[in-house]
Amino acid sequence: MQSQEIRKQFLSFFENKKHTIVPSAPMVIKDDPTLMFTNAGMNQFKEFFLGNKKPKNTRLTDTQKCLRVSGKHNDLEEVGKDTYHHTMFEMLGNWSFGDYFKKEAIQWAWELLTEVYKIDKEILYVTVFEGDDKEGLGKDIEAYDIWKQYISEDRILNGNKKDNFWEMGEQGPCGPCSEIHVDIRSAEEKAKVSGKELVNQDHPEVIEVWNLVFMQFNRKADSSLEELPAQHVDTGMGFERLCMVLQGKKSNYDTDVFTPIIREIETITNSKYGKDENTDIAIRVIADHLRAVSFAIADGQLPGNTGAGYVIRRILRRAIRYGFTFLNEKDPFIYKLVDTLENQMHDTFPELRSQKGIIENVIKEEEHSFLRTLDQGLQLLDNVISNSKSKIISGKKAFELYDTYGFPIDLTALILSEKGYDLDTEGFENELQKQKERSRKATKIETGDWHVLIEDDEEEFVGYDMLHTKVKITRYRKITSKKEGEMYQLIFNLTPFYPEGGGQVGDKGYLEAPNGDVTYILDTKKENSLIVHFVKNLPDNLEAVFEAVVDTDSRRNTAANHSATHLLHQGLRSVLGTHVEQKGSMVSEDYLRFDFSHFTKVSAEELKQVEEFVNARIREQLPLEENRNIPYQQAINEGAVALFGEKYGDTVRTIKFGESMELCGGTHVKNTGDIWHFVITYESAVAAGVRRIEAISADGAKQYFENQSEAYDKVLEVLKTKNDPVKVITSLQEENAALKKEIESLQKAKAKGLKKELRNGLEEVNGVKFTAQKIDLDQGALKDMVFELGNEFKNLFVLFASENNGKALLTCYISKELVAEKDLNAGKVVRELGKYIQGGGGGQPFFATAGGKNPAGIPEALEKVKSYIL
Incomplete structure (x- = not known):
């Protein structure tokens, strides 16, 4: 059974x-501060489990x-080394929210x-939670009794809290x-050791395929x-592992989920899968990481230096490094695999086709960049080795290569x-x-439990229509972070405050109590x-009724910038072409970034x-036409622009x-005339193809x-003119x-x-024409002079010093003949003497400078x- 059919049958069932x-849902998470990426099927339904929102459908x-x-679920270093761990994977799931439970x-x-x-019943085992005394929890007898109806009791195994008690995080729903x-071992292997002895023992052929939470x-x-x-019921079945079982394979990588990519890697790199362990690991790493990086980019997450972007860059660099070391690939090649991946999976995930060009270009540029880093790292490592007085290289030096230059520690x-x-x-x-501890302390946030004051089904946002309203606090909790210290989070029964999202910053303002006391919303x-x-x-x-008031000026300017962003998007598509798609934005009261x-x-x-x-659209004073409850497909059919990487209802x-x-949840002006004027202040590259x-608008x-x-006005004052400053400046330039x-x-x-004086003042030291003195001459003239002297003397060694704007400069010239005969080096001389002027420098063996x-x-x-010559 092909993988496409396996997936289809699951959903149809x-x-x-x-x-x-x-x-x-997108793999990149936008509105959950506890997660960077979707790491389980339940993530997009988290609000239902938490009781913050009611699902329209309970199944x-x-x-x-x-x-x-x-974080907690991190399989990266296992990927490639075994046959069943992955970074990016599909999780097939079925869900019940307050509907059916364990029996069904x-x-x-x-x-x-x-x-x-x-699947043969005789190759299946199941586990149930054995209980935990510390938690005050007994064995899950209910699940055990249900399983007895389907499978013999000797195949129902007890599992401890680590394996059989699932938790979303340190806090939250669990069970x-x-x-x-x-x-899936051979009959011979099964005869030697019972499968029940190998469950949850990391055996590559006795594996978990489905988890029912x-x-x-x-x-x-x-x-x-x-x-x-x-x-509730939350289940997750590994699609790749299921395909392995149903296709009769011993490895996920031998299924049709991966074989097309592996064949393409073999062709491009002139390698062979299944012949050598290191080669096999490298090919598995590249095949897996290609999928992870491609899907992340398609969802709008580009490689970067921080946060989620750094994680994606690290995954891609791991793939490049394996290709570099074990497949001898010194040029970019991973981007060439995107075509195969897109052909294979675009029916289920159409974003791979629509974003293919961006994916290929970003990966190719990242490959170029990291291959340059590897070259630089190899040179730095050679320096570390040559300067080492021991056969053991210090971990601190290796960490510097890893942390500062991104050079992989395993390499x-x-x-x-x-x-x-x-x-x-x-x-x-x-x-x-x-480093991890420093990072953890800097980012760790301790979150208290919610204190519920009023039971309320769902918080209503009224901020599109009003900037102040009466509210009640329904719940609150304390949070503590190193950066902000102690703060509190409040939830209202309704709110005019727009929450950060869709690129737009969150509102600020204040709560006013009946007695006039004010609490600022930061x-x-x-x-x-x-x-x-x-x-704070x-x-x-x-329990009072508060007047919730949004900062009017901040909201007005933010709304102007957000509306200007939409017009900018339209303008770019009009001027540059319809290939332009939004890849990210940030809208604040001060400026916009697109x-x-x-x-x-x-x-x-x-x-x-x-x-x-x-600005033409601003002058037209176009009114806002807003529709808040239009079916998604109808909006698309009517020409609305949807953004990739966003999840729409x-x-x-x-x-x-x-x-x-455009589809948008942000705040906007009522008329484009309210934007006042639009000014582009900066344009640059973010990544290949992006x-x-x-820009600024309104008050900005x-x-x-x-x-x-x-x-x-200041320019006119300085130029001492009342008009035509260009004429005055042109005259000054001439x-x-x-x-x-x-x-x-x-x-x-x-x-x-000076040259004449210097020629006459040269002293002879051990057969070398030598002088060292301070000279008041600009660098260009000084360089010309020493080379002229060098043409006259084949045994010249000079050091000149000069001072300019409080800085010191050393210039050293040594005749090429002396460089060869006496093993002298001007670059080494200025580097060593540079310590006296608290600086450094370098250059060629015959000419060098230091500042x-x-x-x-x-x-x-x-x-x-x-x-040096004595």
């Missing part, structure tokens, strides 16, 4: 059990693209595996689970458990081993742990479906055209200004023009050019006189230089 099929099923490379979940899982997929394991409890901040008001260890050196692995690990964010308001201190009377797909630098003329396009909100129409524009544009006007020529002429004349910040050290440098 649960659809027939009255489940609604839902699409995969759902899907295939979810997941990524496990950070177990019954249907067994029915699907044994009757639909026809016992039943895992279904499959034993029964959400019964909520983990509180103090680690205690409380019963959830409703019981460092491999090269050292080949050269007969050992790595101080313990020292490296100590440095790595120190920020507003969205955590799943909750709108969370941040305050709690109001005195939490990332978009485009493969060349936007010219000054094109930027001018885009700017004029937007069944109904959406459309924002339209003239011909510009450009960035920064007004302030810009006021600053420009003020600067213009005068300056003439003065420069005169100075150059004077410097040459001065150098000519420093301590002119007082010049005399000592001039004195020490003679030692």
Whole structure:
């Protein structure tokens, strides 16, 4: 059975059990501060488990693209080394929210595996939670008794808390689970050791294929458990592992999920899979990581230096490094595999086709960049080895290569081993742990339990229509971070405060109590479906009715910038072409930032055209046409632009200004005239095929023009003119050019006189014509002079020092004949003497310079230089 059919049968099976099929959520998470990536199928349904929102359908099923490379669920270092771990994988799941529970979940899982997929019952084992005394939890007898109806008791195994009690995180919904394991070993191997002895023992052919989680409890901040008001089912089955079982393979990588990619890797790299362990690991790493990186980029996450972007860059660099070391690939090649991946999976995940060009270009540029880093790292490692007085290279040096230059530690260890050196692995690990601890302390947030004041089904956002309203606090909790200290999060029954999302910053403002006391709202964010308001201190009377007031000026300017962003998007598509797609944005009250797909630098003329396009729409005073509850497909059919990487519901909100129409949840002006004016301030590259524009509007544009006007007035004042400053500046430039020529002429004349003095003042030391002195001459004239002297003397060694604007400069010239005969090196001389002027430098063996910040050290440098020829 082909993988496409396996996926289809799973979804059809649960659809027939009255489940609604839902699409995969983006792999990159936007509104959950506890997660960077979707790492389990339940992530997109987290708000239902938490009770923050009620699902429209209580039974759902899907295939979810997941990524496990950070935090608690981190399989990265295992990937490639075995045959069943992955970074990116699909998780098939079925869900019940307060509907069916253990009986149906177990019954249907067994029915699907044994009757639909026809898996032999004799190769299956199941586990149930054995209980935990510390938690005060007994064995999951309910699940055990249900399983007895389908499988012999000797195949029902007890599992401990680690394996059979699933938790979403340190806090939140959790519960016992039943895992279904499959034993695909040969008959001979099964005769030697029973499969029950190998369950959960990391055996590559006795593996977990499906996990049925029964959400019964909520983990509180103090680690205690409380019963959830409703019981839920959360299941996850590894699609790649299921394909391995159903296709009769011993490795996920031997299924048709991976074989097309592996064949293409073999062709491109002229390698063969299945012949050599190191080659096989490298090919598996590349095949897996290609999928992870491609899906992440398609969902809008580009490789970067921080956060989620750094994780994606690290995955891609791991693939490049394996290709570099074990497949001898010194040029970019991974980007060439995107075509195969897209052909294979675009039916299920159409974003791979629509974003293919961006994916290929970003990967190719990252490959170029990291291959340059590898070359640099190899040179640095050679320096470390040559300067080492021991056969053991310090872990601190290796960590510096890893942390500062991105040089992989396993590659460092491999090269050292080949050269007969050992790595101080313990020292490296100590440095790595120190860094992790610093990072953890800097980012760790301690979150308390919610204190519920009022039971409220769902918080209502009213901020599109009003900037102040009466509210009640329904719940609150304390959070503590190193950066912000103690703060509180408040939830209201309704709120006018817009939460950070869709690129737009969160609102700020204040709560006013009946007695006039004010509590300032410092920020507003969205955590799943909750709108969370941040305050430094709690109001005195939490049960009062408050007046919630949004900062009007901040909202007005933010709305202007957000509407300007939509017009900018339209303008870019009009001027550059319809290939332009939004790849990210940031909208605040001060400015807007817009990332978009485009493969060349936007010219000054094109930027001018885009700017004029937007300002023309502003002058037209186009009214806002808003529809808040339009079916998603209808909005798309009517021409609304949807953004890749965003998750949309069944109904959406459309924002339209003239011909510009986008799906958007942000705040906007009522008329484009309210934007006032639009100014592009910056354009640059973000990644291969992605450009960035920064711009201002409204009060920001007004302030810009006021600053420009003020600067213009100062220019007129400095130039002592009331008009036509260009004419005055042109005249000054001509005068300056003439003065420069005169100075150059004077410097040459001065150098000519100095050269005569120097020639006559050269002393002979051990057969070398030598002088060392301080000279007041610009660098260009000085260089010309020493080379002229060098043409006259074949045994010349000179060091000149000069001082300019509080800085010291050393210039050393050594005749090439002396460099060869006496093993002298001008670069080495200036580097060593540079310490006296608190600086450094270098150059060629016959000519080099050094600069420093301590002119007082010049005399000592001039004195020490003679030692090189004594």
